[in-house]
Amino acid sequence: MTAALLRVEDLRVGFAAPGGTVRAVDGVSFAVDAGEIVGLVGESGSGKSVTLRAITRLLRRTATVSGRAEWRGRDLLALPERALRAVRGREIATIFQEPMAALNPVLTIGEQIEESLAAHGGLDRRARRARAVELLGLVGIASGAQRLRSYPHEFSGGMRQRATIAIALAAQPMLLLADEPTTALDVTIQDQILKLLTRLSAELGMAMVLVTHDLGVVAETCARVCVMYAGRVVEAGPVGTVFARPRHAYTAALLRSMPQGGAARQPLVPIPGQPPRLDQAIPGCPFAPRCGFVEARCWTDAPPFSQVAPAQWAACWAAERVGAC
Amino acid sequence: MSRAGLVAARLLQIVPTFLAIGAVVFVLARLLPGDPVSAMLGDRATEEAVTRLRAQLGLDQPLWTQFLLFAGRMLHGDFGTSIALRVPVTAVIAERLPATLVLTALATVLAVGLAVPLAFVAATQAGRWPDTLIRAAFQVGLSSPIFYVGLLLLTVFAAGLRWFPVGGYGDGVAGHLYHLLLPALTLALSFSAVIMRNLRAAILEVLQAEFVDFARSKGLSRRVVLFRHVLRNALLSTVTLVGLQVGTLLGGAVITESVFAVPGVGRLMVDSIFARDYPVIQALTLVLAVIVSLAFLVTDLVQMWLDPRVAR
Ligand SMILES: Nc1ncnc2c1ncn2[C@@H]1O[C@H](COP(=O)(O)OP(=O)(O)OP(=O)(O)O)[C@@H](O)[C@H]1O
Ligand code: SF4
Numbered sequence: 362m363t364a365a366l367l368r369v370e371d372l373r374v375g376f377a378a379p380g381g382t383v384r385a386v387d388g389v390s391f392a393v394d395a396g397e398i399v400g401l402v403g404e405s406g407s408g409k410s411v412t413l414r415a416i417t418r419l420l421r422r423t424a425t426v427s428g429r430a431e432w433r434g435r436d437l438l439a440l441p442e443r444a445l446r447a448v449r450g451r452e453i454a455t456i457f458q459e460p461m462a463a464l465n466p467v468l469t470i471g472e473q474i475e476e477s478l479a480a481h482g483g484l485d486r487r488a489r490r491a492r493a494v495e496l497l498g499l500v501g502i503a504s505g506a507q508r509l510r511s512y513p514h515e516f517s518g519g520m521r522q523r524a525t526i527a528i529a530l531a532a533q534p535m536l537l538l539a540d541e542p543t544t545a546l547d548v549t550i551q552d553q554i555l556k557l558l559t560r561l562s563a564e565l566g567m568a569m570v571l572v573t574h575d576l577g578v579v580a581e582t583c584a585r586v587c588v589m590y591a592g593r594v595v596e597a598g599p600v601g602t603v604f605a606r607p608r609h610a611y612t613a614a615l616l617r618s619m620p621q622g623g624a625a626r627q628p629l630v631p632i633p634g635q636p637p638r639l640d641q642a643i644p645g646c647p648f649a650p651r652c653g654f655v656e657a658r659c660w661t662d663a664p665p666f667s668q669v670a671p672a673q674w675a676a677c678w679a680a681e682r683v684g685a686c
Numbered sequence: 687m688s689r690a691g692l693v694a695a696r697l698l699q700i701v702p703t704f705l706a707i708g709a710v711v712f713v714l715a716r717l718l719p720g721d722p723v724s725a726m727l728g729d730r731a732t733e734e735a736v737t738r739l740r741a742q743l744g745l746d747q748p749l750w751t752q753f754l755l756f757a758g759r760m761l762h763g764d765f766g767t768s769i770a771l772r773v774p775v776t777a778v779i780a781e782r783l784p785a786t787l788v789l790t791a792l793a794t795v796l797a798v799g800l801a802v803p804l805a806f807v808a809a810t811q812a813g814r815w816p817d818t819l820i821r822a823a824f825q826v827g828l829s830s831p832i833f834y835v836g837l838l839l840l841t842v843f844a845a846g847l848r849w850f851p852v853g854g855y856g857d858g859v860a861g862h863l864y865h866l867l868l869p870a871l872t873l874a875l876s877f878s879a880v881i882m883r884n885l886r887a888a889i890l891e892v893l894q895a896e897f898v899d900f901a902r903s904k905g906l907s908r909r910v911v912l913f914r915h916v917l918r919n920a921l922l923s924t925v926t927l928v929g930l931q932v933g934t935l936l937g938g939a940v941i942t943e944s945v946f947a948v949p950g951v952g953r954l955m956v957d958s959i960f961a962r963d964y965p966v967i968q969a970l971t972l973v974l975a976v977i978v979s980l981a982f983l984v985t986d987l988v989q990m991w992l993d994p995r996v997a998r
């Protein structure tokens with residue numbers, strides 16, 4: 362087994378709130394190997410975005426973060442600001458859900474690509490410009506030289522997301538953290554952007570964490586999947602194995618709520634009930650109130666995250682019964 | 687529409703604006719209480735003299751003829767003769783206008799120079815002691831009447847410490863600036879409080895934007911993120927605010943000029959109102975309105991230049 366590129370261990374993020382600390386991320390661990398695409402799925406509010414932002418410390422001062430994010434032998438969560446800046450963009454890049462909101466409205470696309478290049482040095486002005494045109498070509502934006510002078514509002518939604526991908530790829534990162542990169546786009550454009558991301562990942566040997574609501578997307582693009590619920594990873598493993606034989610009752614419910622055959626581009630049909638409040642401690646399993654497999658101990662004891670099959674882990678007391686269905 | 691087209695369209699708007707200003711000034715002058723002819727000739731003028739002067743001033747003509755005559759004279763820069771000073775109005779205003787323009791410009795520079803850095807510190811330190819201190823200080827500035835602040839500065843720095851003159855306009859550029867520094871500061875104080883509050887709020891809002899996170903995720907330094915991404919976007923609304931405040935500033939100049947004995951149009955306006963010097967009042971109103979609308983024009987052009995989205 363190769364050493365992981367990124368290893369997140371026991372990540373916890375809390376936000377101070379009037380009713381008590383909101384535990385948005387509550388002990389998340391996962392790893393990403395070089396060149397690999399890992400899917401991060403879960404309902405709205407399960408802590409996917411907060412997890413991604415915590416890794417390169419993009420969260421605001423109001424968040425308290427603990428745990429480790431080991432990146433090539435160093436803990437990003439303990440790295441000095443300056444060293445962290447050298448990692449951001451250059452080694453780990455991030456793209457967000459809303460391509461319009463991620464671009465600065467008063468700077469041209471060219472300025473926004475070139476400042477990424479300038480931040481990590483090495484190229485003079487002319488070379489930066491040439492590289493920016495090349496990057497736009499890479500993400501499928503033709504006549505890049507003219508497009509560099511465009512402002513974000515002059516681009517369509519799909520083009521903007523292509524541009525943010527170009528910006529993210531500017532310094533040739535080894536890992537791309539993609540937070541629902543297609544949710545805000547039309548269905549046909551979603552498809553194009555996903556194909557673009559998987560192609561670029563393969564061509565550039567770039568690893569990717571892909572946050573999505575869409576299990577079909579995971580099935581199509583990811584090698585491994587982490588299922589999140591209430592700020593925790595409740596199940597992780599190879600996509601084929603997890604989808605064929607889920608061992609956590611929540612994963613099983615998610616898969617059941619998906620249209621048969623795993624057709625892509627279908628949003629999750631919600632599971633009845635609400636996820637738990639995150640501002641109060643949860644004694645047992647957070648999924649218990651909504652779970653069809655619930656046992657007595659689920660209410661009192663938190664199920665450990667344990668290996669249930671080769672390369673597959675789940676935090677469920679009923680893993681055997683769920684797997685047998 | 688292209689950017690050049692929008693700029694041209696905005697420049698053309700100035701024509702109807704000036705016409706409207708002219709019409710309003712013309713009507714206002716006729717609505718003012720008192721009669722210019724009796725003001726000029728005094729109470730004991732003969733009937734015959736009054737009629738002669740009315741004819742001479744064109745006041746016996748129908749209103750629309752009067753307006754055309756008025757507009758024609760304005761276009762030629764002929765504002766008539768001051769009743770009180772007995773010299774051409776144009777000469778009076780030309781003599782007094784520079785002091786006011788320098789005063790308001792200096793006040794604007796001081797206000798912006800004071801407010802922008804402090805708003806920046808307050809916003810980036812939001813909720814901590816520098817923020818609290820800056821906001822408290824500006825709250826005092828905002829709630830103090832110009833008149834009071836002016837007298838206070840005058841007492842401390844001019845009469846007390848003798849660092850600055852107690853009034854007047856001085857000679858030469860350096861002399862003007864030296865004499866106008868205290869009055870400009872007086873005028874700038876509440877203005878800078880308004881800018882500070884607006885800009886601080888704008889910076890805090892922009893700091894929440896996702897493009898700030900994206901900029902940070904690229905590995906940009908804190909300085910680049912704050913200046914290039916945050917401040918530039920936040921200044922968009924502040925520019926508009928500054929432009930819209932020019933009228934208020936000119937109004938404040940009236941008080942400031944009186945306190946500091948600055949020979950500007952603010953004091954001229956006050957004196958002329960007391961003297962019922964209609965030609966001067968009329969011309970001054972016109973000139974000040976034109977200055978304000980030119981300030982709006984410049985604001986819009988700067989806005990277009992700063993914000994690419996304005997030109998669609
Ligand atoms: N700045 C913040 N302050 C307080 N609470 C926050 C903050 N950011 C996120 N949260 C809370 O943390 C929890 C996890 O949010 P997160 O955005 O990570 O969810 P998500 O899984 O990305 O959901 P979605 O699919 O809707 O994007 C939510 O309950 C949210 O309300
Ligand atoms: S631990 Fe219990 S409550 Fe939780 S998912 Fe498994 S069976 Fe359901």
Ligand SMILES: [Mg+2]
Pocket residue numbers: 409410411540541
């Ligand atoms: Mg999210």
